[in-house]
Structures are given as structure tokens and as C-alpha cells.
Amino acid sequence: MKIIITSSRLRLPQRDIISLLLVSSPLNRTLVTLPSLWLVLDFHEMNNAGDRLIAALSLPRYHNVKQIILEFAQGIEDKHLSIIRSQFSGSLKNLEHLNLNRCQKISDNGIEDITKASPSLKIFSIYWNVRYFNFHLISFIFLYICIYLVILSDNIFFFRVTDVGISHLVNNCKHIVDLYLSGCKGISDKSLQMISESYPHLESLDITRCVKITDGGLQHVIVKCTGLKNLNLYALSSFTDGVYKKLSLLTELRFLDLCGAQNLSDEGLFSIAKCKNIRTLNLTWCVRVTDAGVIAIAQGCTNLEFLSLFGIVGVTDKCLEALSKFCSNTRHLM
């Protein structure tokens, strides 16, 4: 049995591996001592995730856990992370990958606690940590001035994850290589500056919809994190060619998502064309782009595999010709 389990590298779901523990005591003894089986804790979409996580971490076999998945889990809050930090810090010393996607109740405080306990963290993902209402203020205003709600919206919403949370991350976790902050609208240029100063070897960054970020913030990252391979700037429309032109510094870039980059012009693309390793480029709704820019990409990014030009009226069959001429691997969509 042991042979089977170690060799198949048991890609069994968590539930099945644990069922095996209950089958017999020799099997239990064998499994508990196989470290490779107990490196992942997966609570995606589970309720009471906070309590479950604490229960699991109290078991010795999880004291070297490397990956914790809480994506779309419910019932995980700052208070759980605080308990984990105070009681189970030892268990998280090898944690490398933490997925808090869609854990809407986690705030800067929770991030402080969990990052403090996880110094070895390399991959941190907290996308879609949306804002929440301040209900009292809303109901007051709503009584009188409905329109003003829209205008004042930035002031009456609070962000759970802000630059403060990012400061905890950079202070506590020195080894981050992949950082996914999609939808964390509370973070600003300050965060990007901290990230660029702390993680010169960053490989992946996703700041989809982090609308507070400006050219200045992004520039910090481009200049300092020159090994960046994956950069996701989806739905960020305020950047200008000023920073897009700097993208040529990212020679290792393989994935670049510029969907919605309405200020991106051919000038910017001429620079991006210098990133020879780009495999995936999303230019959906980059409405100022024309054939000239795309042809430059075709000539420069010869390893291109996926290209989207959806929503761009300024491109014609001319650039398709260039693409088929220079990029043999491309499967593109218009």
C-alpha cells in the first residue's frame, strides 16, 4: 500500500486521503509519516473555513503545510487568522502558497497576522477582496440625496485590504514571487513602491482593477522587478504611454494583460514589442491602437501565441498579414 501511495503521489482529493487514515492502524501509521501527503490544506468553497483550518493545523501531520487554499471559502475572518498566529505559528513556517481569493472578511489586520506567521510565503493571492458598506452613513445620506451617493461613493466605502495590509506582507514575507491582488481597490502607488523595493525577484503581479494606481506606482515595479514574467493590468484605464513605454525593461515578460488600456497608443506598443518573450498579449479595448502598433508587435514578439485585438476598430487585415508572417505560433482573436 505504501508503494502505491508514494508512487502515485496521491493526487487524491483531500477527503479521500483522510478516509484512508481511518481504514486501519498500519495504514494510518504509514500515511501519517509520509510528509508529501500533508502539504496542502484545501478548504475552497467550504463553510466554517476558519474553524476547519484551526482544527486541521492543530494536527501534527500538518505542521509542515506548504499550501493553504481558502478560495471562496466562507466563515474565514481576521479573528481566525489571529488565533492561528498566536497558537499555530510553528505550523506555518514552511507555508509557501496562500490563497485568500474572495475571502471578503479578511482585512489588513488578518493579513498582518497571517503574514507574521508565514515568513516563507512565496505566492500570495487575495483577489476580489471587495469593499463593504458603512451602512449607517449610507442610510443617512440615502434619505436626502440619492445622486450624491454616486459622487461621494469613494468616501463612504471602506476597503478591507489597503496599503497597510501590503506593508505587513512586505515586512513579514521576504520571499514572495507571485502576488495576486486583483480587485483590491484599496491599494495605491504606495503599495507598488513597497512591493518593488521588497521583491526585486517578483515573477507575477496581478493588479486588475486596482484603480488607485497611477503611472508612478507601476513604474516602480517595472524598474525594480526586472524579472517579471506575468503582469496583469486588466481594467486599468488611467495609465499612459509614459509608463507603457517603460515595459520594454521587462525582458522576461511572457504574459501581459492590457485589457481596457484606453490610453495605450502605437507608441507604447513599439516599446512593448521589445519584450521578445511575450507569449500572451491582451489588447482588448485598447482603442487607440492601430495597425502600426500591432505590426510592431508582430515583428518584435515572435514567440506570441495568444493575442486579442477585440474591440479595436483601428486595426485591419494588414496587421493580420504581419502576424502570420512573423509569428508562426499565434492563434489570435479579433
Added chain:
Amino acid sequence: MTSSKTIVLRSSDGATFEVDEAVALHSLMIKHRIETGGADSTTIDVPEVTGNTLSKVIEYCKKHVEAPNSDDLKSFDTDFVKVDQAVLCHLAKASYYMNIKGLLDLSSKTIADMFKGKTVEQIRETFHIKNDFTPEEEEELRKENSWNLFV
């Protein structure tokens, strides 16, 4: 001109099988034995494996050595593991000792798939494993691990 050299493999119960050297070399254990064995490496003992299992292992090696790129290799593999659970376990063990990665992965994965979605009782039944926990021990274990179940 090149004579196809043959090797004889002897199982734990004394059964012998003559195979082409190329087929035998598919087992890295045998390859190692031949390379370090010296002159008298025409008969190789495989005491960890019985005759029945060894003949199946050889069948696998033959197919994979002689027709590695054939289209029906996948269906061969699929049919090859359509055997009862005991035979599968023997195959896994044998491929582990004989260091035949492809067969080890194939048989292990098939067995692992047999665990999927099964309750503890079902696993015991399928693999004829005796429950040697006391009721108290079993209850304790279930409680300890209840966090992992969708309720």
C-alpha cells in the same frame, strides 16, 4: 548481424521467462544488474515477484519496448489494468521493485482511482483490509478529522 540477445528472468517460484534484452532493460533494476553483473548476466533472479505477475510485467514491457509509438498503446494500457485488485497490487509492487516507472504509475494510479469517493468501509471491503481500530480509537480519529468533511 546483431544477434538479439536474450535474458532469462526467474521468478520467486522458479518460473523462467526468456525475453529479449531490450525488453528486459525496460526494467531499470535489471538494467543495473546487467551493467554491474559481469559475464554471467544471462539469468537474472527476481525473487520479489511471482511467476504470474512477472509474466504480466513482461507483457507490459514487450508492448512498450516494441511499439512505443503505436496508436493503440493507450488502449493497451487501459485494458492491461482491467484486472482484479489483487493482481493490480502485485503489479504495482513488482513494478516498484523492478523499477519500471511507466507500469508503476499506471498501476498506482488505477488503484488510487479505486479509492476515490469511497467511504472508509468501502475501502476496507475493496482491499480486504481488516479494521483493527477499537471503536473508541475510530471515533477519536473521525472526530479529529471531521473538519475535512462537507456537512
